[in-house]
Amino acid sequence: MILDPARPDFWPIPQTPYEDDALVFCRAWLKGQQTFTLYTSGSTGTPKPIQLTRAQMRSSAHLTGQTLGLQAGDTSLVCLNIRYVAGIMMLVRGLELGLPMTIIEPSGNPLLNLDPATDHFAFTAFVPLQLQTILESNNPAYQVDKLPILNGMKAILVGGAATSPALERALQVITAPVYATYGMTETVSHIALRRLNGPNTSELFTALTGAELGTDERGCLHITSAATNFERVQTNDVVDLVDSSTKGNRQFRLLGRADRVINSGGVKVQPEQVEQVIQNVITTVDQFSTISGIRLFVTGLPDERLGQRVVVFTEQLPINSQQWMAVQEAVWEKLGPYAVPKELITVTQFSETPTGKIDQKATVAQIR
Structure with a gap:
């Protein structure tokens, strides 16, 4: 029209x-x-x-x-x-x-x-x-x-x-x-x-x-x-x-x-910064070098020792041990040890808001 x-x-x-x-x-x-x-x-x-x-x-x-x-x-x-x-x-x-x-x-x-x-x-x-x-x-x-x-x-x-x-x-x-x-x-x-x-x-x-x-x-x-x-x-x-x-x-x-900040071991970690480092690492690997981008997000889950541990949620994205190690090393180098993700969680499909954005709370609830 x-x-x-x-x-x-x-x-x-x-x-x-x-x-x-x-x-x-x-x-x-x-x-x-x-x-x-x-x-x-x-x-x-x-x-x-x-x-x-x-x-x-x-x-x-x-x-x-x-x-x-x-x-x-x-x-x-x-x-x-x-x-x-x-x-x-x-x-x-x-x-x-x-x-x-x-x-x-x-x-x-x-x-x-x-x-x-x-x-x-x-x-x-x-x-x-x-x-x-x-x-x-x-x-x-x-x-x-x-x-x-x-x-x-x-x-x-x-x-x-x-x-x-x-x-x-x-x-x-x-x-x-x-x-x-x-x-x-x-x-x-x-x-x-x-x-x-x-x-x-x-x-x-x-x-x-x-x-x-x-x-x-x-x-x-x-x-x-x-x-x-x-x-x-x-x-x-x-x-x-x-x-x-x-x-x-x-x-x-x-x-x-501010409402996404992760408090891991008393250190505040901004998950968006971790996400950007991970995206940069993954998209330099040949089989992931697609402009469609990688659907992932970083959040904090309860941890007895740290209070919250940094974890990565991905949507149907297989990452082998070598690639995961490269991600952890890059995060350590750029953001420090407390920002290093401790766990990778893969779900079949992210939950979404009515406007198509990732609903992180609903996605995390899938594993609980």
Whole structure:
């Protein structure tokens, strides 16, 4: 379905319930509705309703347009779930910035039925799994090439989950700017971006103009901006806030979530850092060098001696003793002895949240 914000009288008749939902929201926006109720993704608990104002959503949309250089008439591909903030904000950006929108119901490969010769877009946003699937489809073995669609864009956003080291290496074939996003429903989508490809690749997120950042006593980020209605939003994300004389405190390195910290022998271990080391080790082994990424997570299980021991959960991934030893040595070298995983647990399939993220608590419960 294609919607041109400049020509609402010519919008098509919806063909599916999903298209109907998109049209209902867009028409409500054009009629001036002032408040909207959205739901969090539920990745760290039960999804909860959050009410956002039109002013917050407009501010976020225009700031994104300004940051990425989007202009009226630029076309956008909307392929994120519009029942959550990331997808809804793609609609708001289209309506507010005058971007004609091609709206596709979310799928693993949103480009599958598009033609590089005729389908051109300036802007889109993916979850990591979508981008992984697209790049895999560009493998010569599949005889499919959608890269021209990506390379013709002004900006590509990737959010909703962390990008794996394997994916970040693979997406270097894309010449258009690709950005990881940082944000949540409470901040009305992203408030910071991190360049993933090209000469400006960075490990640091840079906050959008006007976002004020700080940390609490746990080292967790808090955010104040027009998108938060100038109220402080306190997160559980542990960050390394960079003090730059040129950028102020507008850059940060995301370390992980405070509620995931493992206390092993009195030493706090951030599991996200362990996961990244493991991903780097595994994807350098030939038979695992696939851009689809390895589904795993690190957590703590009760231990009589340590309090909690570091363990790795994988999904149908056989690792032999030599590879497991390489993982343990790499973690020891980079993060120290207390971060070294003590056990590898393989399950048939990870439990997932409604938005497709790994439900770690439910997955751990499978073995108890």
